[in-house]
Amino acid sequence: MATIDDVARTAGVSKSTVSNVFSQKRPISKEVTERVLAAARKLNYRPNYWARSLANRTTRIIGLNMPGERVKFSLFHLSLMNGVLNECSLHGYRLLVNSLPKSYLNELPHVSSEPVDGDILLDPVEKDTRIAERIRKNLPVVVIGRPPGDFESKVSYVDNDNVANGENATQYLLRLGHNRILFLNASRYKTVSIDRGLGYRRSLEAAGVPFDPQLLIHKDPDMTSSSFGYSISKEMLMKLPDITAIITDTDKMALGVYRAASEMGIAIPDDLSVIAFSDDSVFAPEFNPPLTGIKLFGEQLGREAAKLLIDQCAAKQHSVKRILISTEMVERGSCAAASQNKGKIQGGMKNE
Amino acid sequence: MATIDDVARTAGVSKSTVSNVFSQKRPISKEVTERVLAAARKLNYRPNYWARSLANRTTRIIGLNMPGERVKFSLFHLSLMNGVLNECSLHGYRLLVNSLPKSYLNELPHVSSEPVDGDILLDPVEKDTRIAERIRKNLPVVVIGRPPGDFESKVSYVDNDNVANGENATQYLLRLGHNRILFLNASRYKTVSIDRGLGYRRSLEAAGVPFDPQLLIHKDPDMTSSSFGYSISKEMLMKLPDITAIITDTDKMALGVYRAASEMGIAIPDDLSVIAFSDDSVFAPEFNPPLTGIKLFGEQLGREAAKLLIDQCAAKQHSVKRILISTEMVERGSCAAASQNKGKIQGGMKNE
DNA sequence: TCAGTTAATAAAACCGGTTTAATATAACCT
């Protein structure tokens, strides 16, 4: 590969002139510009990205960071990422997906600064070390989801109001007359599951319905959403037949619930109402019955996060911002009023 | 941020010693190593990624490249990416998603080399300029999908045998007695759609069924898969009621077909067979009826592509390799034998 | 004892750009 010196020599000018022709930071006469570009074309030259980044102290790359070792993007992550990418291409940023295990990053030869101008952190958990790390390294950060504990006031983040989401989903079912509501929540420690769980409890409390800890279950991180939804709902519907409604973390999980219900001869929505936190508007309407849910607008979350981060990288400003993206309840047909006689059936009068 | 010079000064050693403590390329005495690490810890030092990349001429980053301006990852891309990421984290590579529009990259101030060691190219199209560009820049490349024209023998790639896939899907339907088969193919110019289209025609030919160009339609890139599947299948089923089977490019597209059929009172699979090229094993089985398809194993495609590329980056070898991932026909219930009287119905005896 | 290794560290050059400070020319003003 040709270097800037080669071009300078060929064009008969100095390095800095070549540099300025490309960066356009200082004016160079039309004449000289032409000569330099001709030389560059002839040598098939393009400025070295790393050398430039080193000198500029900026990479125009932002990072997307998932916690944990085994990274597996979900449908929701896909929405987020599309939003992020969209915003990136608008501002000339590239996106680096960082999925290297800590064990690797801590080996001496691999210790280094991050090759990004800033990071978007996904799926914050309660004891999330990622934020403190980045603050220490003085790296701009935006979190998608609520940052844990103190960090809520220390870093910018974009989130849905998940306490409200939990409340709304629960309230919606309560109004339909359900009072034994199973909540299949996201995995424990994620702040999103904490928030939604809180909303769930608050709604119950407000309605005077006692909270039953058995009915709030966190996803097993080692299972797929759909198989978790299937097996846990089957088990719980067996064990506690008075459950008349289920809130699920995702549409895939809801699908598992559908399958369990169908196998058990439980009709949705007649015998069981299902509501999901779901961003999908292609598959959800085609569920049988169509799946009611709370739409989270993942793409918008991603876009706003990227926007915040890019602002922060560019302006070197450090105002901590919080953006809440409003959600939308989409009623489709998987929820119905609690059947009056369901209680009686549980009472033992099955054949009446 | 502290630099290597700061650490050297603090530890009372030379830069090169500090460098070697971190890179471990030359042995440094235990004693000195301790002193250097202590200084580094004290100063919160970590080697600068870009300075290192510049000196090493390697970034340990590979790129994932989508064609076109408006990048939007699909479900299938998600599978690919998960596979790629998996392999990356195994070998200490990061993944850069490059979605910058050409218009941006061609502006003088943004012209530069790529910040990656190599690129994985997605969705190759017939006149794909990306490959030649990278060969000119001497950048390792692996394509997912068949590279167009001459490049097939010039760059490594990972693909399914899409001619065979097209043949198999078609043959499967032919054997069931269908001979008016609508193929809703991927968008024109993609090599994958060309290959599948070829397989489709070959199977027809082999069975002595005349090829009707009306029955081979390419997706409109500006529509979503599902709405394209819906509108085009509705239109075609109206216009050519003798169609008894449809092959779709994706499961989402199949969903559109399902919706159209249901609105038109056409029963699947009794009146219409549907088969899709689909990687999904969560939603597809839950279609009503469950969707028969050819599974492409996107994650494996991604993994193998990453493996090839990383090999190529590391070894500087230039042997061109081709890997074909075998696919699997999954029969689920959306296809049935062509009903005997369907032809008669078309003949006008609707009420018989 | 002394040349011949070997091992650990250091000095200086290098990777390929940007940027600051200096210089040379042209243009402008009174």
Next chain:
DNA sequence: AGGTTATATTAAACCGGTTTTATTAACTGA
């Protein structure tokens, strides 16, 4: 004409690492 200002270009320092080539000290062996 002489001094000021603006404009285009350049030399040299710098970004923060790695690497080649010394240098020094300690260890062989005859």
